[in-house]
Each structure stands twice: as C-alpha cells, then as structure tokens.
Amino acid sequence: xxxxxxxxxxxxxxxxxxxxxxxxxxxxxxxxxxxxxxxxxxxxxxxxxxxxxxxxxxxxxxxxxxxxxxxxxxxxxxxxxxxxxxxxxxxxxxxxxxxxxxxxxxxxxxxxxxxxxxxxxxx
Numbered sequence: 001x002x003x004x005x006x007x008x009x010x011x012x013x014x015x016x017x018x019x020x021x022x023x024x025x026x027x028x029x030x031x032x033x034x035x036x037x038x039x040x041x042x043x044x045x046x047x048x049x050x051x052x053x054x055x056x057x058x059x060x061x062x063x064x065x066x067x068x069x070x071x072x073x074x075x076x077x078x079x080x081x082x083x084x085x086x087x088x089x090x091x092x093x094x095x096x097x098x099x100x101x102x103x104x105x106x107x108x109x110x111x112x113x114x115x116x117x118x119x120x121x122x123x
Contacts, residue, residue, distance in 0.1 A: 009036030009051045035059045 001016045006029035017025045036055035039046065046054070 006033075008033045009040045009046075009055065011048065011051070032056065032059055035062075 002019060002022055003014060003016050004022060004025060005012050005014050006025065007013075008029060015025065032052075032055050035058040036051055039051060039054055039058075
C-alpha cells in the first residue's frame with residue numbers, strides 16, 4: 001500500500017491508499033484543501049480536527065448542492081424523454097428546377113414563332 005503525504009490547510013498528513021489510487025487521493029485532498037484554505041485565511045490556525053471537520057462539511061454542502069442539481073436534471077431529462085416525438089414535417093422539394101419552366105416557355109415561344117412563319121410561307 002503506497003504511503004503518501006497530502007497537504008490540507010497548510011498541514012501535512014501521511015496517508016495510505018491502494019496501488020493505482022494515488023491520483024484519486026491527490027484529487028480528493030486537493031478538493032478538501034480548497035475548502036480548508038479560506039478557513040485558515042479567515043480564522044487563522046484552527047485545531048486539526050476542527051479544520052478538517054469544517055472543510056469536510058463545506059465540501060459535503062457543495063457536493064449535496066451538485067447532487068440536488070443532478071437529481072433535478074435527471075428528472076427533467078426523464079420528463080423530456082417521455083414526451084412523444086413530434087410529427088415529422090413533410091417537406092416537398094421541387095423535382096424540376098424553376099429554370100426548366102422558363103426554358104420550356106422560351107422553346108414553346110420559338111416553336112410558335114416558327115409555326116407562324118411556316119403558316120405565312122404557305123399562304
């Protein structure tokens with residue numbers, strides 16, 4: 001079991017952890033230290049037990065707030081997942097581009113003009 005030294009509120013503590021868990025212990029100690037530092041700054045030197053208790057309670061309060069928010073978000077997600085899916089929208093895309101209609105109208109006009117010329121030539 002690896003022995004480590006962590007610092008909380010400016011005080012060093014020797015602790016042991018399972019092999020491979022060192023990173024998690026350091027992260028947890030850093031979180032606790034982040035709560036302890038303002039206490040040391042505002043209240044000065046506190047007895048070790050009181051410092052750890054107050055920092056732990058502050059961290060627990062923050063954790064409880066995050067858990068409440070997480071619970072609310074999960075409830076909101078469940079509510080959204082239970083809603084029926086909206087009806088799919090039908091979107092019609094024209095198969096023939098508008099330019100084709102203009103081109104056909106132009107061809108029709110030319111054909112009529114040719115037909116008129118041929119009719120005049122026969123007359």
